[in-house]
Amino acid sequence: MSHAPQIKVPATYMRGGTSKGVFFRLQDMPKDAQVPGAARDAFLMRVIGSPDPYGKQTDGMGAATSSTSKTVILSKSTRPDHDIDYLFGQVSIDKPFIDWTGNCGNLSSAVGPFAISNGLIDPSRIPQNGTCTVRVWQANIGKTIIAHVPMTNGAVQETGDFELDGVTFPAAEVQLEFMDPAADEEGAGGSMFPTGNLIDDLEVPGVGTLKATMINAGIPTIFVDAAAVGFTGTELQDDINSDSEKLAMFEKIRAYGALRMGLIQHLDEAAKRQHTPKVAFVAKPTDYVSSSGKLVAASDVNVLVRALSMGKLHHAMMGTVAVSISAAAAIPGTTVNLAAGGGKRDAVRFGHPSGALRVGAEAALIDGEWKVTKAIMSRSARVLMEGWVRVPHYV
Incomplete structure (x- = not known):
């Protein structure tokens, strides 16, 4: 043969x-x-x-x-x-x-x-x-x-x-x-906030009703408060990825958020759409030790963010979610903006499991609707x- x-x-x-x-x-x-x-x-x-x-x-x-x-x-x-x-x-x-x-x-x-x-x-x-x-x-x-x-x-x-x-x-x-x-996702109508709200009450059976910002910027992302899902915002990968129940909870939040955002028509479609939307949780700054052992001081960041990708907590931060973070932080009244201290801002430095990152966004209120014209970041x-x-x- x-x-x-x-x-x-x-x-x-x-x-x-x-x-x-x-x-x-x-x-x-x-x-x-x-x-x-x-x-x-x-x-x-x-x-x-x-x-x-x-x-x-x-x-x-x-x-x-x-x-x-x-x-x-x-x-x-x-x-x-x-x-x-x-x-x-x-x-x-x-x-x-x-x-x-x-x-x-x-x-x-x-x-x-x-x-x-x-x-x-x-x-x-x-x-x-x-x-x-x-x-x-x-x-x-x-x-x-x-x-x-x-x-x-x-x-x-x-x-x-x-x-x-x-x-x-x-x-x-x-x-x-x-x-x-703002992502032109099918069903999202090209709007940065597909539900029309900066914050929604997202009902997730078995989890509760969560205050969530659901935004299409960089990539569709669902932001919830860390405390509402039992976390502090200082978690590292092993704190989440070693617990199948926690991962299942976040997947349920992701699925119900995707449905609310119009990205899927039925809950079972979420399993075939693993890359989007992302789900993340945010908290006000506090000291923590990153995965490399480096201290990230509360005074060094504006907000803490942890995000999941493909069903697991990301070791740092996805670049597309960093765009979402910059956009949400720039708009007063979102969950990210409130955790960062509120008010209008053109840049934010957020803490993630591996350290910190600064991102910027140019946002404006046009005809009663928020628009982000550009998000800026550096990579290598x-x-x-x-x-x-x-x-x-x-x-």
């Missing part, structure tokens, strides 16, 4: 912010995988090593966490005033599907550097030294991201002294602007490995 060799596909393994994933140019992917559908999903799942009932992704590029089970597809953009189209796929670890419903804010910081280094940007727009501005069309949510990528001697600068809590080593700073970040990115990824021919 003969066996066909594996196929190999050009790919780059990159860290972006506190996530990492496998990056592809659309033109390099197998022909059947260049278009949306079952063939694309099967190819990307096999690359990552999913579905894996053992939950380890040993036979793939994933690393068994939501932060490391990610794929990115990039191509030159056909849209006016954009350089590249960016499509993100969140690969489920133990189930056979990829969630295409949202963006990854962390990996957004690696999109510009990859595009520059892989011939997707017009060379006339790339400076020898300084900053290259990359105009990104985020195809999952239909939004624009502007990445400011540092350049040295004609190449993307990756090393530097920018430190990001949740990432062990310093690197070069990549500044990101998320333009008009680095190529970890490049060459070919291999998958069995039958995929």
